[in-house]
Amino acid sequence: MTSLRQDEPVRPTRRDEVAAAGSQLIGGPIGRRALLGAHWLSPVRVVALVAIGMFALGMVQKLPCYNGGWFFGATSQYVHACYSDIPHLYSGRGFADGLIPYFDKLPGDMQYLEYPVLTGLFMEVASWLTPHGGTIQDREQIYWLANAGMLMVCAAVIAVCVARTHRRRPWDGLLVALAPAFALTATINWDLLAVALTAAGMLLWSRSRPLAAGVLIGLATAAKLYPVLLLGPLLVLCWRAGAWRAYGRAVLGAVVSWLVVNLPVMIAHDASGFHIREGWAKFYTFSQERPIDFGSVWLLISQRTGNPLENANLYASLLMVVGCGALALLTLYAPRRPRFAQLAFLVVALFILTNKVYSPQYVLWLIPLAALARPRWRDFLIWQACEVMYFLGIWMYLAYTGSGDKHQGLPPEGYQLAIALHLLGTLYLCAVVVRDILLPERDVVRRDGDDDPSGGVLDRSPDVFVLGQASHEPRHALHFEGAPRVRWGVVRD
Secondary structure, three states, X not given: OOOOOXXXXXXXXXXXXXXXXXXXXXXXXXXXXXXXXXXXXXXXXHHHHHHHHHHHHHHHHOHHHHHHHOOOOOOHHHHOOOOOHXXXXXXXXXXXXXXXXXXXXXXXXXXXXXXXXXXXXXXXXXXXXXXXXOOHHHHHHHHHHHHHHHHHHHHHHHHHHHHHHOOOOHHHXXXXXXXXXXXXXXXOOOHHHHHHHHHHHHHHHHOOOHHHHHHHHHHHHOOOOHHHHHHHHHHHHHHHHOOHHHHHHHHHHHHHHHHHHHHHHHEEEEOOEEEEOHHHHHHHHHHHHOOOOOOOHHHHHHHHHOOOOOOHHHHHHHHHHHHHHHHHHHHHHOOOOOOHHHHHHHHHHHHHHHOOOOOHHHHHHHHHHHHHHOOOHHHHHHHHHHHHHHHHHHHHHHHHHHOHHHOOOOOHHHHHHHHHHHXXXXXXXXXXXXXXXXXXXXXXXXXXXXXXXXXXXXXXOOOOOOOOOOOOOOOOOOOOOOOOOOOOOOOOO
């Protein structure tokens, strides 16, 4: 057993040199005699307040667009890097006209709303909060504010869930709360709804409540497709631990909750009988038919080679399958069963890296997972710097392409560099997480005496199925800050 107390909170300012340096702004690292938990302003509350404050700063960053950039000038919203889908889709997807998503056809090429059902409901609720009087500009501004208020709640939920998932590491939630890319992209689209449901699902899984966790993962999948990927890592982890009952409950909860949300919209009935409603299927057909688009590795290759890559769907699918197979082998061969958060981060990152499009707000999918998978400020900030550069790069590129012969902004070569930075930053963080899996003694979470605090039923459970030499103890060739050796898979006293 480790000599560390199992209930003692980890103090990042004593473990992380970047956190220690940053703490100088508020008085320096926490002292040895500090009374933790003696004040109403607990770590979780601090994290929530910081997340709300950063979200508000992100709203301030959108002011140039709120005051005119969304409505006037061909490239103003790109020059000020304050673009948002929300005000444009208020009228573009029929909410301004009172049309019902998935049931009423839209004018123009996009005949139905191209978002999953729970996101469509979120958008519809915001439209109910928007008065129908006044000019369309006033209504679009109020619609954005209504959505921003609801998304702020999601942001606070995400930060709190991350802070509570690892019981002894509440301050890791500050990685989410202070992430610059989080504040910059939070109100571009509606992704925070799915991210919040996913974070809550992971919190419940960490509390050994697999059925409730599955319900939330299913709801998250009803808001965005990517959360269903988390069932893959759970499959392999539960296989290695023999926790089939817990996995079955999670899958059951996910399937039932997804069906409860989708079936009322999915199934239509008329004189010809029951059939799949075209409006419901629009999200899936649009995702399948969508060509390669901004931010993807496929766009980078296409622009550099001049090849349109018409088979990008096939290439992306093959890479995703191969990557998932590699992650499964990594899980079964690793010297110690990987932490759930590590594999969740890797599988979502794999999806992002191989996808046909990388919208700037997709970074929101990874931020909570990165904070749990690799809670180290240096690596996190390196990755965030790359994502901020991409955030600026795409808007400057759109300003360049939208300014006609003036070409004011970032030329294609500059935008390609921004894509490369995003890809390399994400790959760097993936490489560090894979290294932690292969060398568990390098994992900052396990160095403090924990096994898998986000693993729930998997935490400290023995393996029943492994491949290779996965049963050997971790190598301790390197010593970090006098951290004790930890024997994995033992029963806690």
